[in-house]
Amino acid sequence: MDDNIEVPKYFICPISLEIMKDPVTAVSGITYDRESIEHWLYKSNNTICPVTKQPLPRDSDLTPNHTLRRLIKAWCAGNAANGIEPIPSPKPPLSRFYVINLIRDLSFPDLQMKTLQKLEALALENERNRVLMVEAGLGEGLISFIILCYEKRETNGLEEALSLFRLVRTPLGKSRGPLTENDEIIESLMWVLGCDRLHDNVVIKSQAAYALKVIIQKANPRMLESLKPDFFKNILSHIGELGNTCRKGLNSLLCVLLDACPWGRNRVWMVESGAVVDLIEVEIRSPEKKTTELVLGILYHLCSCADARAQLLSHTAGIAVVTRPILKVSSMADDRALSIIWLISKYCGTNEVVEEMLRVGTVAKLCMVMQENCAPHLKENAREILMTHSDVWNDSLSLDVSTLTR
Known part of the structure; x- marks a missing residue:
């Protein structure tokens, strides 16, 4: 495009700052290029007009601005000699009815x-x-397809279905439906x-693990209460497998x-299945922010059980x-780690355990928490732990613990 060509201001999208290809007007009265405003609303999850802040x-409806599009199209055609490319014809928006028919076709083997x-x-x-596909019931349709594969012990189409399930990201919407109450899922x-x-x-x-996560998040409490010991044994075995290959x-x-941790019986079965040791091994092999936060969150719940605390200390x-x-x-991670150490300190604070905390640097970390700009409740947890065993640690530290925690 010739740098001397002045593009009319109202042809420019306020978001992309480029000539609009498919201008649409939002309820705020501002016109944007469809691709830009849909990215703003759907992918970036914004809920305000970027220009008016309303x-x-x-x-909300995005109304096609046909008049403006005709003006842009005519202007582009008139300036073609100056390097202005014509704008393409906009593709019709996806129809909800069309998506619903496609979802129905998943039940026919020849069309799957x-x-x-x-x-x-x-x-x-x-x-x-x-978003439209989710609202039309795609998540439920894919789950039904996966159940059908399970019943027939057929893997054809599984990869495609699970990949699509992952791609749409929110396949079951916000509410629980009949599918999230079906144990067969x-x-x-x-x-x-x-x-x-x-x-x-x-x-x-990995895609199946993601689908299982979504189902458990949306599951009816009755379903979570009815999980069996074998479920946790299998999950832990797959954690070992995926831990080495897929984060x-x-x-x-x-x-x-x-x-699944909020249910006491689930915690007992996790502990009996060796979850504490498996989680420690996961953190040793592959420490990473999200993984570490999850491991510590699970360990905190499990350490409400005496057997779990014993397993952690035996490692x-x-x-x-x-x-x-x-x-x-x-x-x-700080919150969860300090909560675990508080439980150990309160219920398992033998001389051997207290000396181990000193040896591996736990006491030093607690002192650092007291001096860092941490949340008040974290400082309080650290202070309580330090004060509980100060008589032991004072002999080994150059700094008087009681002075630090006063």
């Missing part, structure tokens, strides 16, 4: 693969399509994780365990693994 709900490919192509186009996804025919397919297993899959399964790296993240990862 509320702009994501589900072609339908999955069509749905994936639509989902890849833009965020607006993905969990059985189906556990089958995918353990399927011999998919033994080497880490991608599919996303590992974190999804850790989220599953964390969401040679147990206290060290909990101590290491303090002041190094995040405030969430």
Whole structure:
């Protein structure tokens, strides 16, 4: 484009600062290029008009500005000799009715693969399509398809369905439906994780782990209360497998365990399945911010049980693994780590344990928390732990603990 060409101001999108290809007017009265405003609303999750700062709900109408588009099109054609490219014809917005028909086609074996490919192509186009597909029931349709594969012990189309499930990101919407009350959903996804025919397919297993995380997050409390010991044993075995190959899959399964922790019986079964040792090993092998936060969150819940505390202390790296993240990862990790150490200090504070805390640097970290700009409740936890065992630690520290915590 010739630098001397002056583009009319009202042809320019306020977001992209480029000539609009498909101008649409928001409820705030401002006109934007459709691609830019949809990215602002759907992908960036903004709820205000970027120009007027007025509320702009994501589900508000974007009205095509046909008059402005004709003006832009005519101006581009008139300046073609100056290097101005013509704007393409806008693609019609995706129809909800069309998506619903595609979802229905998933129940016909002859149409399944072609339908999955069509749905994936639509989902890849833009965020607006993905939101509309979710609202049309795509998540439920994909779950039904996965259950059907489980019932038939058929893996054809599983990879495509799970990939699409991951792509749309919020496949079950905000509310619980009949599918999140069906125990067969969990059985189906556990089958995918353990399927011999998919033994080497880490991608599919990672996607299945993500789907399981979403289901557990949306599950009816009755479903979470009815989880069996074998469920936790299997999850822990897959954590070991995915921990070495796929971070996303590992974190999804850790989220599953964390969401199941509020139920006491689940915590007991996790402990009996060896979860404490497995989690410590995960943190030793692959420390990373999100993984560390999840591991510490689960360990905090489990350490409400005496058996879990005993397992943690019996591991040679147990206290060290909990101590290491303090002041190094995040405030969430600090909170969870200090809560675990507080439980150990209160219920298992033998001389041997207290000396181990000194040896691996726990006491030093607690002193640092007292001196850093940390949240008041973290300082209070650190102060209480230090004061509880100050008579032991004063003999080994050059600084009087009581002076620091006063």
